[in-house]
Structure formats: C-alpha cells, structure tokens
Amino acid sequence: MNRRTMGKTVLGLAGAAIALSVGMGSAFAQEKLKVGFVYVGPVSDHGYSYQHDQGRLAVEKALGDKVTTTFVENVPEGADAERVIEQLAASGHKLIFTTSFGFMNPTLKVAQRHPDVKFEHATGYKRAANVATYSGRFYEGRTVVGAIAGKMTKSNIIGYIGSYPIPEVVGGINAFTIALREQNPKAEVRVVWVNSWYDPGKEAEAAKALIDQGADIIVQHTDSPAPIQTAQERGLWSVGQSSDMTRFGPKSHLTAIVEDWNGYYVDRVKAVLDGSWKPIDTWGGIKTGMVELAPYNPAIPADVVKMADQIKADIVSGKRHSFQGPVKDQSGKVVIPEGKSATDEQILKMDWYVEGVQGKVPK
Amino acid sequence: MSFIRLEPRGQASKTMVYVTPLLAVALTLLSGFILFLAMGFDPLKALYSFFVAPVTSVRGVGELVVKATPLVLCAVGLAIGFRANVWNIGAEGQLTLGAITGGGLALAFYGEGGWWLLPLMVIGGAIGGAVWAAVPAFLRLRFNASEILTSLMLNYVALLLLNYLVHGPFRDPDGFAFPESRLFEADATLPVLWAGTRVHLGALFALLAVAGGWLLIARTFIGFQIKVIGLTPAAAGYAGFDQKRIVWLTLLLSGALAGIAGMGEVAGPIGQVTAGISPGYGYTAIIVAFLGRLHPVGILLAALLMALSFIGGEAAQIAMGLPKAITGVFQGMLLFFLLASDVLIRYRVRFGARRAAA
C-alpha cells in the first residue's frame, strides 16, 4: 500500500496523468491475486475435495490472467489447520477458501490477525468482517432422488449409508424420506452409519448389509463409489454422492447429487478483483447451480424422469420446498405444520428423523 | 556380504553418536535432491521449503514447538516403557482420553471456572490417559493378554468414544448440532508463553517430562530396575525386582503423559473438543522415541525434526505445489537414513574379504 501511495504522489507531483494510469495499470498486472484453498482430503478422493479442486481449476481457467491459485490437501482438522491457513495468509494470499466444517474456528482466528485478507468458510455458521460462509442446499437434490427412489423401489426398503450424524446428513435423510413416501407411502429407510467420510471397504460392507436386509436401492452420504459398485454387483439401484459416479456402476447408478462449486468460486474471486466482495452467507441450491443431479440412468422410465424434472423445476421456482408441512417426526408428532416450510435455522440444526426412517439419530 | 562387512566395535563410538545424524541428514539432502528433481520440482527450492522456510519467522519457530509438544510428551513416556519391554502402542488412545477428560472438565465447569480449573484439567487429563493405559496393564498382568494388541485396539475405541461424545453430550448447545464442543473460556485455556506464537504452557510440560524422564532413568533405583528388566529379564528375576510393579508404573506413566498431551491440544491450540484432535501423534511418537534412541534429550531433538518435516511438507505444498504424497515418501527416506546410520555407532564398515576368525 505504502509504495503504491508514494508512487502516486510522486507521479502526481510530476503532473503526468497519463503516466499515472499506465503505471498503475502495469503494477496491477504484475500483482496477480493469490487465492488459497485448504482441503480436508486428498484432491484425488474423487469426491468432496476433488469437487472443490474442480472449482479452483475453474477459477484458473476463467481468470488465469488475473489470479494464481494454491492448494493444501489432506489438512487435519486439529491444531494443524490454523497453521496452514496462517501460512497461506502470511505468504500473500488475499482470498482463502477453507473447505471443511472443522476449519471454522481456525479460519476465524487467522482472519482476526489478517484483516486485509478475505476468507470463505464452507458449511460453517460463523462470519466476521472478512469471513464469508457458503454451503449447498444438498437436501434439495435428495428430494429429487427420494421421489425417483419411491417410483423405482420394489422391496420398499431403501438402504442409506451415512457418514456422521451431522445436520447436513440427517437433513438429507429426511428430505429423501419425505419425497420417497410421497410417491410410495409404504417405503421405509434403513440407515447405517460408517463413522467415516471415506472408507471404501466399510462403505461396501454397509451396502451389503443393507442389501441383505432387503434394500433394493442404496443411497449414500459418504464419498467413495464403493456402494455403487456393490449395488451393481448385486444388480440393484444406487445413488451417488459429490460427483457423477456413473462409470463405477453404469447399470446401477440412478443419478448422483453433485456438488458444483465452480460458479460460486469464480464469482467470489471476481468480487474480490472488482472490490465488491462482502462477508455474506451463501446457501445455494439447485436454482443457483451449486447442487446438480448427474445424468439420469437411461433405464429410468420416461414418466419418472418427467416427474423428477418437474420437482426440480418446482424447487427452482419456489413452488416446492423440501420440508413442506405437514412433516411428522418418528413419533407421529407434526413438527412442521401444514402450509409452512422448515426455516433455514430448523434445517441447519436438524437432529431428528421424519416418519419412515428406521432407528434413532445417534446422539 | 563378502566385500563390505560390518565389524562390531569393542564399545559404542562416541564420535559416531554425533556424526551419524549429520551423515543421515547429508544423505537425505542428497536423495531428496534427486527425488525432487525426478518429480520435476526445483530441488534446491524444495529443500529450502522443507528445512529452512518454516523456521525463518518467529511464528514458524513457535509452530515447530507447538507441533513437537505432544510428540515429546507421548514419546518420553513410551520410551520408558520400551526400555522395560512394555510395548505400549496405545499413546494415540491415551492422548484422546486425556483430551476427553481434560476437555470434559472445561465443559463441565463452563461459566463457573476459576484459577483452579486449569490445574484440575491437567490432573484430569493425566488421570484419563493413565486409566486408559491401566486397562492393558491390568489385562497383561491378570490375564496375560499382550499389551501390543490391547493398547492398539483401545486406540480405535477411544476415537469412537470421542466421536460419540462430540456428537452428543459434549456438543455445543448453540452450535447448530455440529459435532464440536463450545470454545473453552479463558480460564480453561493454556496461557501462551511466547507472544506472537501459539506456544503454550504444554511446551513447558514437555520440557519437564524430558528432565523428569532423564532423572528417572539415569538417577533412580526404579530407572535402574527398568533398564535391567529391559536388557536381561532373567537377571531382574534373580535380583528379585517386582516386574509387575514396573509394568504398572511404566504404563501408567506413559498414559498420564499422553493424557496431558491430549489435554494440552484441546486446551491449547485447538481451544475446544472436536472429533479431530490428533493427526496420529501417538503413532508418530513411537518413531520419535526410537529415533531419539529412547533417551529423553534425543527424543526432544527427534520430535523437533519430525515436526519440521511435517511443517516443511506444508510449506513446500504452498510455495511450489509439491504434492502431499511426496512429503510422505521424503519423510520415509529421512527416517530410513537416520535409523540405518545408527549402525555406525556400534559397527565399523570394512572392505575386503573377511579376515581369519579371531
């Protein structure tokens, strides 16, 4: 800042207005904006961190002449996170995306020390003057697949593989189940938690257990394609997560709930470049393109595809909400009354199951 | 084995004790140079990022201390056990328990703490780790069950227990049901010792553990018993040493130290109980213990070196996009050289055919 201000004064004294603008222009061109990304997994996980890295690559592609990007992968969510974020801030990165919930407090601590750096924290709820938050309404995607599953199931048992019982996952189970039972009131959802985001062996074992208990569709909220492979081997349906997993089970993969950060990341980098960046909270869904569905399996009947597209369109137009009353919990009590929809806060805090889910939320 | 042979030295070479680490570092630099070159990275810049860049700032040096603190605490305790042939692989679980009990106290007295809370948390963390280590001790002495298996299995149990707690009883009531506790209040947070860094009181505990560990081994009768049991168990039996007592003592001590390490993480740099407290400190500490030749001062140096290689890996990722995977390979090489060059302390290398047997 100092040098730039001084140059301006000197040039201003010389009275060379044209030289000033040219000088400033080239100074900016040399000083590319450095953007940092912190990932909790390896970029090669082909799931969560991979999708964020796709967003980083989209930024490079769209704005490569104005920005450079850096990423740090496999960052543990303990004491190490703060150091990594600090190192990025200290090494001249002016915009830093921290892409996992566990990075929330470390991000805020570093942000306090670096008021000139802008931070973007994914899936958290704490903001500051230089910390924005963002997340996807992935439950909207689960509403669409829930309806598809309701039409496609024969056994009326859906197997659902959960990672950890956090609101995002519990809310996803609920959104899925509501849509499922709207199409097929007899269907039920059985949940198995594997206590991991990424453990192919465990996920495959969970899928087998659910299939052996009669499930004919496997839905997952974990990141590896192993459940898809298991379902394909048994000749049953499955739904992917994070990225399009069709190639792991072309005969089984109904669709997948795809997280697409590309547009958001490009927009936010642009906002920093043109000075319009604000520490807002963004919760994008199908409408903003942050949540997408992978191409439908060609084996899905045309009327089911039409129904799914209609639900998508209704979510985009606001005609339909994933948690549209009346919604009953497992005891049959109406939690969201008729004519109302769940508030964002209710969705963010969700730690109860709707009617139709077997078992209890682990607490 | 005919042209290059190892010949035992009469006694360990004092010179080699200090020369071998230097030799290992030289070999690491050389092979690192080749590795980075082969992977298409500027080797000098990569080596600089690994070993120099992290410690060019006050904050960087502080981070080194922060990262080494839990490693030292765990490794000092483990080393004392290893000397007595007590194979505790469970420092990770004991550390986790210390974080649970120490952190649990911080949460239990949230809003009603005082000056007494931190000392209580330290004691609580130590007890938590010690109780977790008491299980393998009891099962070994009472049921003859190998502590290698029991302590390892308890690591997984401890992690799942922590996971259960942060999803349930420990969960921040205002935290949108996310699996994290509240942030600790000031009276439950370890004070920062060095302004401008994250170096906290735990670093002092680590130094005390080094001094105490050295005193115990070198200057006490218990330390003597530990060494005798480790070297010649039979002799210890003839001398009438109470081996059961040594098993109890070493396991409880290493458990308590690991517990303090865990408490130090949650009450120090993390500041709350989360599901991810340790990136495998308990396992890395086993390497650190042996790298430091089971000697507390050696452990201190080894922990700093390990910490540097972790932090350096991050620095290299940031500075030049060096993938994390290369860091693992490089760390492995560094350790291989360090461990292998130890041989020169006790043996000398001879070239040529074997001489007639002496």
Add this chain to the structure above:
Amino acid sequence: MNDFALIGPILAAMFAAATPLLFAALGELVVEKSGVLNLGVEGMMLVGAVCGFAVAVQTGSATTGFLVAALAGAATASLFAVLTLFLLANQVATGLALTLFGVGLSALIGQGFVGIPLEGLPKLYVPGLTDLPVVGQALFGQDVMVYLAVAAVPLVHLFLYRTRAGLVLRAVGENHTAAHALGYKVLRIRFLAVLFGGAMAGLGGAFLSMDYTPMWAENMTSGRGWIALALVVFATWKPVRAMLGAWLFGGVTILQLHVQGLGIDVPSQLLSMLPYLATVLVLVLISRDVARIRLNAPACLGKLFHPDA
C-alpha cells in the same frame, strides 16, 4: 423379514471381510516366527494395492495384477529387510517409517489411477451347493482370492510345523545365536521371511483394490494393516487362530452394521467399537494359559542379530 435368514449373508460377508486381514496376518505371522517384527504392514498393503490395481487396469489381467501386487509388497518389504537385517536399524521404528513411506509412495503412484473403475473377480457358482440355505453363499459363492486366503492357512501351518525349512525358520526366531552356531544363515532366512510377509501384505491390499472395492483411493486400507498385526498377537503365532481371529473381527464388523440397519437404539459409534472390544475380550479369554503362550512367542522377536557379534 425373518432375521434368522440373515445368518447366511452375514457369514458370506464375514469371509470376504476377513480375507485382506487374513492374507496380511499370515504373512506377518511367518515374519514374526523368524524373529522379525515388521510394523509396516499397512504401507506394504497400500503399495501392493496400487501396483496391483495399476497393472490390472493396464493389462486387463487380474492374475498379472495380483502377481505384481505380491512382488511390489515384497519389494517394499525388502527395504525394511535391508535396513533392519543388514544395517541393524531398529525394527519397530523402521516398520513405522515404512508405513509412512508406503502411504506416500502409493499415493504418488496412484495419482493417475484415481476414478477408474475395474471389474471385480467373478464369484463361484456351483449349482445346488451355492443355493444351499445358510451356508451355500458363504462356502460356495465366494471368489478365488477368498478361497486362496483360506487355503494359505494349512499351507503356512504345514510349512512351519511339518517341513525342515519351517523348523529352521522357527529355530532362527527362537534363538538366532544357536541357529547361527549350527550353521544356518540367519539373515538369509529372515530376509526371505520378510519378503514373504511383504508379498502376502501386497496380496491383501490388492484384494481390496482389485476385488473387494475394485478401485484405487489414497489410504484405502484404512488401518487394516494394523488390525492384521494385532491378529498375529491374537493368534499367539498360530495360523489357524489367525484365521479364526480374522473371522471374528470381520464377523463382528458385519454384524454391527446389520444391527444398525435393523434400527436398534444404540449409538452407532458404540456399536462400531464392538469388533475391537470383542477381539480384546477373546484374547483375554484365550490368554489365561500363561505357559502355552510363552511357548509360542518367538523368543528373539524384534531382537537384532549380527553374525559377528
């Protein structure tokens, strides 16, 4: 749904889940019987997993893949062998360093193989037998690697206790000084044992990446190498017990997933503890006989040997 009918599928899943553990544990068992403790099983499994997968993708041949996986595991193990046997490096630390190295190396090799699907191995089908109730699928509906792992158990047992080479190997593990005095090449025997352990760990890893969940993902063994190590202790260095241990661990793992699916009201984290707790409990029950365990533990386990010392 009749819960009793689940016994068959649970058994079938149990045998498959136990297979990678069994391969790795049998290999490590032979290594430890020769007096060497190699804690690098996880690293060797990962290198085997990625190399087997890469070759299977390139050549389209599963057999070649498994062979290469065994070779890659053995090659990784040879690093450990050179360091600990000839350079007398500490075995515990070198084994752990090997795991760090293997995790990194496998991730590096695997960079170009992420997100590629592979066909698993075909399952056996014997008309009549495979359709038998309860045991049909479990006993007659697995793939070749599951049977190979089980077949390796009697082979390893016969080798250790019924062949001269096995006797020598055990003698080396029991008392390397005496074995050396009798003219046996202690280091050569241990070197071969370590290579065998690496090859078996490589096969266990490749079973995961080529068959169980046919794909490559960083760190995909998720700690199974550590469980295999624990199983060797559990087995008190006996092959048949290693198999029972692998079944116990795999079985309880599968069982707790079923219990969750049936909606029993116990937190999933506590249910997930069961395989570990069950292993400890059974170990306690079988370890009470002090004398028998002492006889089985190789006396020179983890001790360094130098012919001139």
